Amino acid sequence: MSFSIKSLLYYPVKSLGEIDVESLSFDEFGPASDRRFMLVDGNGQFITQRSDTCLSFISAELLAGKLSLHHASFGCLTYRVNEFSEPLQVSVWGDSVAALGVRSGDADSVLSDYIGKPVRLVYMPDSSFRQVDREYFNADRRVSFADGFPVLLCNTASLADLNSRLDAPVPMSRFRPNIVFAGRTAFEEDGWRRIRIGSIEFAVVKPCSRCVMTTINGEGERGKEPLRTLATYRKNEHGVCFGQNLVPLTNGTIGLKDELVLID
Secondary structure, three states, rough: OEEEEEEEEEEEEOOOOOOEEEEEEOOOOOOOOOOOOEEEEOOOEEOOOOOOOHHHHOOOEEEOOOOOOOOOOOOEEEEEHHHHEEEEEEEEEEEEEEEEEEEEHHHHHHHHHOOOEEEEEEEOOOOOOOOOOOHHHHOEEEOOOOOOOEEEEEEEHHHHHHHHOOOOOOOHHHHOEEEEEEOHHHHHHHHOOOOEOOOOEEEEEEEEEHHHHHHHHHOOOOOOOOOHHHHHOOOOOEEEEEEEEEEEOEEEEOOOOOEEOOOO
16 A cells, blocks of 8 residues: 655754755654754753744754754844854753754854743754664664654644644644655554655654644644644543654655555
């Protein structure tokens, strides 16, 4: 059984804007350049839209080793990957992770003023190793600053089913997927264990439990939907779930013209 791919996306900075691409490469961290950057507070603790909804308005662009952050209030802030050289220890979901910061804090100061508290942008270098949750994937495999797993897969049929239950439909962007496929039925991916896209096989390891970030609209306002409605029919031992977490088993590149093939 095979399915077409509708979208491929990555997020250079955790909790900031996505980049929609025609092909997506995978390395030891998962999607190349996905969430290798993250904002932390003065204690080195990660911050996201869950606590700071203003992050939803910052777009990110990564090109030729240069990260650009855009917002109407501050224009464009530029960081170069090779400028991250100060060793730091930061925290994301209870994991202590080796990271790098920029020694000159000019751009960080601008971000701090915008967010309203001291923050730093940090980078996860190639030498850093953060283990995927072994409870669901018991092998050595690293993950970037993503919540727990390298890849999130979502189904257009699942979104259509959800939107049929809502007074106001929500876009797929609320769920921040990496791979969106055109499913035949809603949530059919729940029963999958192994898939292949192009030359890459993926283990389907865990339903993705959703949080209040899904309730933040385009104006940065937090509401109750779609989480309230999802909870009426998508709640299980993992929480309120939408989408599946994946672990790529090899490196390589996939594209929009590739098909998702169900193996198991």
